[in-house]
Amino acid sequence: MNVGPPNRNSKSTWTSKLATGLAPLVVLVVVVIAWQGLVWARDIPKFLLPSPRDIALATWTDGPRLWAATVRTASEAIAGFGLSVAVGFILASILGQARWIRLSLMPYVLVFQTIPIIGVAPLLITWFGNTFSTVMLIAAFISIFPIISNTTTGLISVDSAHLDLFRLNRASRWQIYWYLQVPTSLPFFAAGIRIASAASVLGACVGDYFVGTAQQEGLGFLVFQAKDRDAGLMFATLLVLTIMGFVYYLLASLFSRAILLRWEDHHLR
Amino acid sequence: MSSHATEPNAALAILARDVNKSFGTQVVLRDLNLDIARGEFVCFLGASGCGKSTVLRLMAGLETPDAISEACGNPARLELRASETSDATVPRLGFVFQQPNLLPWRTVDENVGLPLRLQGTNRGVRLSEVERSLREVGLTSADGNKWPRMLSGGMQMRASLARALVTRPEIMLLDEPFSALDEVLRQRLGEELRQWHHQFGWTTIFVTHHVSEAVFLADRILMFRSLQSGVEQVSLAADLPIEFGVARNTALRESRDYVEEVIRVTKRFRELQL
Structure with a gap:
């Protein structure tokens, strides 16, 4: 898309929309054909680079297995995302109450954020076992920081004149939080949600990789399993993960639009 | 004097x-x-x-x-006194800011009713007081349903005045x-x-x-x-x-x-x- 205001009154809106939608598809088709052609022409072995045809075949033959793994990872990501939104919002609400609370707690939030997930995952497995909950926690661990950080910033971005208005009317702490701070923070919160949505898929994938067993394999585990045996399946799994991340981001964007309906001025489109 | x-x-x-x-x-x-x-x-x-x-x-x-x-x-010493006819000890205040200072995420009605909402006034009284205030400042109930950004600067200031007089200040x-x-x-x-x-x-x-x-x-x-x-x-x-x-x-x-x-x-x- 071009930078600049959208051209709303143009009569060619319909065709330009079609072109905008078609352009990426054309690119996709060209890339797939070139890829397939390259593999055929150079006779590249499948374990190095499977052709689109190999990937499609693997998707077809391993369909049920792939689907089961997709459902698992999708649920883990959603659960982790939900957990990080809930806990992140509560933590941000505490941080947003007073400067001294931020000063005393923010360093630990930052330290927590810098702990590498690779180091935390084995610990979580020790505590919670090779379970759905462990993966959910890993997904939440990765996606919670943007929520905390954005929402806290939003909660303290209250306009001073608005605050005067509330103080004039002797608003309680709770009323200031609920009627002023929370609405002010929502555009920031929405931006945090969109970042967290993609991160939660990454977290679920990493979690699968650590936690997965043959009985309960998610997409992260499947990639690992297929690496040496079936390059077609591995690529198919990667494809599904990519689509999942994209779909989650779209859903989060729709959700953030819904909660921002009242903020047209600040709308982060 | x-x-x-x-x-x-x-x-x-x-x-x-x-x-x-x-x-x-x-x-x-x-x-x-x-x-x-x-x-x-x-x-x-x-x-x-x-x-x-x-x-x-x-x-x-x-x-x-x-x-x-x-x-x-x-x-x-800084004292604001309630009138003798009032049963309150502290007079009710209205305050109008330099800017309309309306909350952009609330409708004009909700903005005007905000002081009453913060005081915990019940919904029925709130709605009738909001309607009265809007009428006093020359706004219609259709204006009340709009978002503040849809009003002109002058009408936003009227809404701001309506909010100040909704509590019947002295x-x-x-x-x-x-x-x-x-x-x-x-x-x-x-x-x-x-x-x-x-x-x-x-x-x-x-x-x-x-x-x-x-x-x-x-x-x-x-x-x-x-x-x-x-x-x-x-x-x-x-x-x-x-x-x-x-x-x-x-x-x-x-x-x-x-x-x-x-x-x-x-x-x-x-x-x-x-």
């Missing part, structure tokens, strides 16, 4: 004695003493940054005065409310404000830096002067009665008396700024 100080206390709406305000080491208001009678319309006139808005914020309770006056050692404090509006609209709202002042029996304080606006609106103009560092002086510099009576309309604005009064006050204003 100094004679106000001799009026019986029962008629006083606002009393200030030895009120100082400093932020850190910077003194922004020095030794304010004033009496404002019930039903008076007083304009605070002064250059930008002379502390006149600070006085308004002190009265509204948004700032607290320094505990004691540095000059005379007396404790500060004392109305306005901080340069019309300064962002065009001249014609400012004059029209000034005339309406003066009408509401009588209709609702307010004691009104109106902060402005426009001499002509102050002369048109006020029963009394209090002139403020910027504090210069190192010079001992009070920030409230002059107390001028304006005797145009109750009727303030376009005819007054075009009268010779009004023009002469504006010239007189402007001259005084200029002298004080030097």
Whole structure:
């Protein structure tokens, strides 16, 4: 898309929309054909680079297995995302109450954020076992920081004149939080949600990789399993993960639009 | 007019004695003493940054005065009194900001009703009071359903006035409310404000830096002067009665008396700024 205001009154809106939608598809088709052609022409072995045809075949033959793994990872990501939104919002609400609370707690939030997930995952497995909950926690661990950080910033971005208005009317702490701070923070919160949505898929994938067993394999585990045996399946799994991340981001964007309906001025489109 | 100080206390709406305000080491208001009678319309006139808005914020309770006056050692007294007919001990205040200051995520109705909502007034009363307020300021219930951003600047200011009068205040404090509006609209709202002042029996304080606006609106103009560092002086510099009576309309604005009064006050204003 071009930078600049959208051209709303143009009569060619319909065709330009079609072109905008078609352009990426054309690119996709060209890339797939070139890829397939390259593999055929150079006779590249499948374990190095499977052709689109190999990937499609693997998707077809391993369909049920792939689907089961997709459902698992999708649920883990959603659960982790939900957990990080809930806990992140509560933590941000505490941080947003007073400067001294931020000063005393923010360093630990930052330290927590810098702990590498690779180091935390084995610990979580020790505590919670090779379970759905462990993966959910890993997904939440990765996606919670943007929520905390954005929402806290939003909660303290209250306009001073608005605050005067509330103080004039002797608003309680709770009323200031609920009627002023929370609405002010929502555009920031929405931006945090969109970042967290993609991160939660990454977290679920990493979690699968650590936690997965043959009985309960998610997409992260499947990639690992297929690496040496079936390059077609591995690529198919990667494809599904990519689509999942994209779909989650779209859903989060729709959700953030819904909660921002009242903020047209600040709308982060 | 100094004679106000001799009026019986029962008629006083606002009393200030030895009120100082400093932020850190910077003194922004020095030794304010004033009496404002019930039903008076007083304009605070002064250059930008002379502390006149600070006085308004002190009265509204948004700032607290320094505990004691540095000059005379007396404790500060700042009292807002409820009328005798009122059962409250503290008068209800209306406050109008320089900007409309509406919450963009709430409709005009919800914005106007906000003070009542914060007080916990029940929904039925709230809705009828909001409707009444909108009507008083010349907005329709259709306007009430809109978002603030859909209203013009003048209508946003009307909504802001509606919010200030929804609690049926006794004392109305306005901080340069019309300064962002065009001249014609400012004059029209000034005339309406003066009408509401009588209709609702307010004691009104109106902060402005426009001499002509102050002369048109006020029963009394209090002139403020910027504090210069190192010079001992009070920030409230002059107390001028304006005797145009109750009727303030376009005819007054075009009268010779009004023009002469504006010239007189402007001259005084200029002298004080030097």
